[in-house]
Amino acid sequence: MQPLRVGLIGLGTVGSGVAKVLTESPQRMTHRAGRPVELTRVAVRDLKKRRDVKLPSDLLTDDPLAVAGASDVDVVLELIGGQSPAKEVVLTALEAGKDVVTANKALLCAEGAGLFSKAREVGRCIAFEAAIAGGIPIVHVLGQAMAGNQVTAIEAILNGTSNFILTEMLQRGESYDSAVREAQELGYAEADPAMDVDGTDAAQKLCLLTQLAFGTRVTPEAFPQQGIDTLDLADLQYANELGYAVKLLATAKLIDGKLEMHTQPTLIRHNRPLAQVDGAYNMVALTGDAVGPMWLSGQGAGQMPTASAVLSDLIDVAIGRAQSTFNRLDLWDERTAVPVQPAEDIYRRYYFRFPVEDRPHVIADITGILGNHSISLASVIQHEAPEVDDTDTSGAPIVPLVIMTHRSHEGKIRAASDELNKLACVRQPWVCMPVSD
Amino acid sequence: MQPLRVGLIGLGTVGSGVAKVLTESPQRMTHRAGRPVELTRVAVRDLKKRRDVKLPSDLLTDDPLAVAGASDVDVVLELIGGQSPAKEVVLTALEAGKDVVTANKALLCAEGAGLFSKAREVGRCIAFEAAIAGGIPIVHVLGQAMAGNQVTAIEAILNGTSNFILTEMLQRGESYDSAVREAQELGYAEADPAMDVDGTDAAQKLCLLTQLAFGTRVTPEAFPQQGIDTLDLADLQYANELGYAVKLLATAKLIDGKLEMHTQPTLIRHNRPLAQVDGAYNMVALTGDAVGPMWLSGQGAGQMPTASAVLSDLIDVAIGRAQSTFNRLDLWDERTAVPVQPAEDIYRRYYFRFPVEDRPHVIADITGILGNHSISLASVIQHEAPEVDDTDTSGAPIVPLVIMTHRSHEGKIRAASDELNKLACVRQPWVCMPVSD
Numbered sequence: 001m002q003p004l005r006v007g008l009i010g011l012g013t014v015g016s017g018v019a020k021v022l023t024e025s026p027q028r029m030t031h032r033a034g035r036p037v038e039l040t041r042v043a044v045r046d047l048k049k050r051r052d053v054k055l056p057s058d059l060l061t062d063d064p065l066a067v068a069g070a071s072d073v074d075v076v077l078e079l080i081g082g083q084s085p086a087k088e089v090v091l092t093a094l095e096a097g098k099d100v101v102t103a104n105k106a107l108l109c110a111e112g113a114g115l116f117s118k119a120r121e122v123g124r125c126i127a128f129e130a131a132i133a134g135g136i137p138i139v140h141v142l143g144q145a146m147a148g149n150q151v152t153a154i155e156a157i158l159n160g161t162s163n164f165i166l167t168e169m170l171q172r173g174e175s176y177d178s179a180v181r182e183a184q185e186l187g188y189a190e191a192d193p194a195m196d197v198d199g200t201d202a203a204q205k206l207c208l209l210t211q212l213a214f215g216t217r218v219t220p221e222a223f224p225q226q227g228i229d230t231l232d233l234a235d236l237q238y239a240n241e242l243g244y245a246v247k248l249l250a251t252a253k254l255i256d257g258k259l260e261m262h263t264q265p266t267l268i269r270h271n272r273p274l275a276q277v278d279g280a281y282n283m284v285a286l287t288g289d290a291v292g293p294m295w296l297s298g299q300g301a302g303q304m305p306t307a308s309a310v311l312s313d314l315i316d317v318a319i320g321r322a323q324s325t326f327n328r329l330d331l332w333d334e335r336t337a338v339p340v341q342p343a344e345d346i347y348r349r350y351y352f353r354f355p356v357e358d359r360p361h362v363i364a365d366i367t368g369i370l371g372n373h374s375i376s377l378a379s380v381i382q383h384e385a386p387e388v389d390d391t392d393t394s395g396a397p398i399v400p401l402v403i404m405t406h407r408s409h410e411g412k413i414r415a416a417s418d419e420l421n422k423l424a425c426v427r428q429p430w431v432c433m434p435v436s437d
Numbered sequence: 438m439q440p441l442r443v444g445l446i447g448l449g450t451v452g453s454g455v456a457k458v459l460t461e462s463p464q465r466m467t468h469r470a471g472r473p474v475e476l477t478r479v480a481v482r483d484l485k486k487r488r489d490v491k492l493p494s495d496l497l498t499d500d501p502l503a504v505a506g507a508s509d510v511d512v513v514l515e516l517i518g519g520q521s522p523a524k525e526v527v528l529t530a531l532e533a534g535k536d537v538v539t540a541n542k543a544l545l546c547a548e549g550a551g552l553f554s555k556a557r558e559v560g561r562c563i564a565f566e567a568a569i570a571g572g573i574p575i576v577h578v579l580g581q582a583m584a585g586n587q588v589t590a591i592e593a594i595l596n597g598t599s600n601f602i603l604t605e606m607l608q609r610g611e612s613y614d615s616a617v618r619e620a621q622e623l624g625y626a627e628a629d630p631a632m633d634v635d636g637t638d639a640a641q642k643l644c645l646l647t648q649l650a651f652g653t654r655v656t657p658e659a660f661p662q663q664g665i666d667t668l669d670l671a672d673l674q675y676a677n678e679l680g681y682a683v684k685l686l687a688t689a690k691l692i693d694g695k696l697e698m699h700t701q702p703t704l705i706r707h708n709r710p711l712a713q714v715d716g717a718y719n720m721v722a723l724t725g726d727a728v729g730p731m732w733l734s735g736q737g738a739g740q741m742p743t744a745s746a747v748l749s750d751l752i753d754v755a756i757g758r759a760q761s762t763f764n765r766l767d768l769w770d771e772r773t774a775v776p777v778q779p780a781e782d783i784y785r786r787y788y789f790r791f792p793v794e795d796r797p798h799v800i801a802d803i804t805g806i807l808g809n810h811s812i813s814l815a816s817v818i819q820h821e822a823p824e825v826d827d828t829d830t831s832g833a834p835i836v837p838l839v840i841m842t843h844r845s846h847e848g849k850i851r852a853a854s855d856e857l858n859k860l861a862c863v864r865q866p867w868v869c870m871p872v873s874d
């Protein structure tokens with residue numbers, strides 16, 4: 001049978017992993033794909049760089065667009081990341097009549113509408129299992145295995161770096177800064193971890209999942225997004241004492257015909273599977289109207305897990321399955337789109353930690369404001385440790401006040417927060433996190 | 438577009454669930470499948486029986502073979518279970534040029550080789566996502582999403598009835614018999630639960646998973662199989678004290694070019710995801726050489742979860758994806774088959790509970806036999822409760838002796854067991870369970 005000729009663009013961590021399997025296990029690929037899968041061209045940024053994977057030097061070029069348009073390439077693997085030249089690479093490949101496999105969530109989140117419509121126009125496909133949750137086959141599961149269902153809820157841990165940092169902080173009693181340094185030393189976090197720890201990465205992945213599950217095109221600006229970079233070890237410890245783990249949770253739930261969406265550090269009861277995901281792992285918890293609740297977990301990043309996702313897409317392209325799937329996905333196709341609920345209408349429980357002055361009437365002031373906004377309290381704990389000896393510049397002792405509320409609308413929480421910010425007895429920064437029930 | 442015409446055979450629990458979605462959500466099916474999916478014929482055993490789902494009476498017949506061969510049917514859903522007439526139904530459908538969707542693990546386990554080769558011969562496909570682990574899309578994941586991997590291990594909880602019974606026993610302190618009755622009252626267990634609780638159901642599903650993951654055709658006789666029907670509440674409680682949950686675990690692991698396989702009640706450390714699966718849920722823990730460890734869990738049985746799996750197969754048939762996948766599966770195709778390791782060579786830790794006479798030299802007798810077979814002990818606990826007041830017919834007090842071993846070969850355990858059975862101080866039945874590390 002005709003081999004599938006692969007043009008690989010980007011020989012970084014994931015690209016090297018893919019190249020390794022293609023060159024070292026060709027029989028496996030031939031067997032699974034039904035025909036040989038051959039690496040015919042590879043574009044790299046720096047031709048002189050030493051690499052783990054051995055490739056014939058005549059395969060290499062530093063011109064990605066030449067690979068994307070080459071006549072001896074059937075499918076282009078876009079593994080460079082970022083917006084440019086990734087967008088030009090994908091467009092060039094599609095216009096030259098090639099299928100595309102990509103791991104680029106940022107590109108799809110920003111430019112997906114145009115790229116997918118271009119692919120439809122030219123009769124090619126874009127496969128992107130590797131763009132979300134690494135080796136967890138969530139695109140296959142949403143696009144195929146759950147096709148008989150209306151998905152009603154997604155709750156997911158999609159950023160392994162953040163989950164690693166949160167796990168280290170609580171288990172070792174480390175500060176946020178120290179856990180970030182450790183994640184960097186172990187290769188779990190980039191030199192600049194901003195996109196991971198501020199929630200951007202998880203929010204972009206949530207947008208793609210929302211497209212697949214609900215046919216709704218949404219960008220991260222449309223829903224509340226918060227990262228773990230504002231959290232204190234104390235919050236993880238108080239939550240733990242109260243019976244909860246804190247996870248960076250990405251959520252999209254279908255409620256009364258609207259989508260509740262957010263990506264935020266969230267309290268999750270210890271007995272729930274999402275609370276038990278530790279370290280650099282990801283988990284996607286799904287609910288479908290037929291299948292009920294379902295959980296998938298595994299490594300959400302890293303060389304070989306992400307390469308595994310790219311290879312399954314490549315095999316799907318070789319077999320012709322990727323094309324038929326692509327034509328049926330609710331991708332950037334507004335036929336069944338569900339609107340996003342205004343953030344003010346989100347209805348759930350909340351955790352507060354206020355560093356407050358240790359003097360009379362403070363609790364009355366704070367709970368009075370919450371009460372005025374009809375926010376009902378489930379528990380109030382004024383802890384002595386660990387901040388009891390702290391003093392601020394005025395010399396007053398500062399103690400932590402931890403409050404758990406009953407269910408309330410986000411709009412009321414925001415209005416109350418504005419007033420709480422004006423209270424002289426409450427120090428900045430104070431913390432508010434939602435609870436997932 | 439041409440509708441996909443469906444002949445449904447069997448309108449029991451799962452069949453009714455499928456019929457409900459096809460008749461009540463036709464737009465959803467058309468949207469996902471790219472063309473209408475129409476129920477054109479339905480075979481039932483008793484035409485007079487009242488049913489939950491409303492169907493035009495001219496659709497119904499009590500002749501399954503007539504539906505399997507009907508000219509206005511494109512795909513046959515075999516949902517009657519058992520061997521006969523299910524086998525004839527599938528063969529008739531294939532010979533009449535129709536694709537088949539089935540949830541029948543017993544049929545595939547016994548007759549898969551012939552049925553799959555017949556399907557290949559006539560150029561049709563057999564899809565069977567619903568035959569294993571209900572709504573968990575394990576066939577999709579093994580057949581497609583992990584296609585770039587060599588699977589190296591599967592450990593799975595595949596029988597929801599057994600898992601429900603084990604959970605109830607430990608959590609409520611119930612006896613095995615009382616938990617079985619409760620499972621029957623709640624509809625989790627059949628009137629005759631033998632196939633569930635003796636491990637047959639899980640072993641059949643493991644055979645199918647082994648085919649998909651390792652290309653190895655194996656029947657349950659080829660590996661150790663034990664059910665939960667021999668367990669005592671005391672064993673679950675002792676295991677729990679030692680830090681383990683007991684689960685009916687189906688295992689296939691690639692070790693040095695051979696497959697270690699067994700389906701047995703097994704001790705699993707509390708902190709592992711498999712130990713945390715409670716109630717009527719299933720979990721499949723997989724390892725792939727690229728993707729690393731991965732976990733999938735959800736409802737392993739029940740009307741709508743199983744219907745969800747049937748519907749996804751039906752959509753795959755409508756799109757043409759099921760056919761291309763079927764042609765690439767390592768199903769009953771011995772090209773890459775891996776041999777099963779002899780049971781004697783299985784190497785792992787074991788838990789023993791012996792009801793023994795409370796008199797001198799008993800521990801020395803038992804541990805002496807284990808020692809003579811080079812079985813090294815990790816811990817020995819002679820509990821006083823709950824059997825301390827028991828006496829047997831000879832009037833001697835009987836106490837439980839719980840022993841955890843280090844790793845040992847199953848062959849040594851079997852040889853030692855023969856000798857232990859001859860010891861006068863050991864009462865029957867005594868319990869031996871493996872540990873999964």
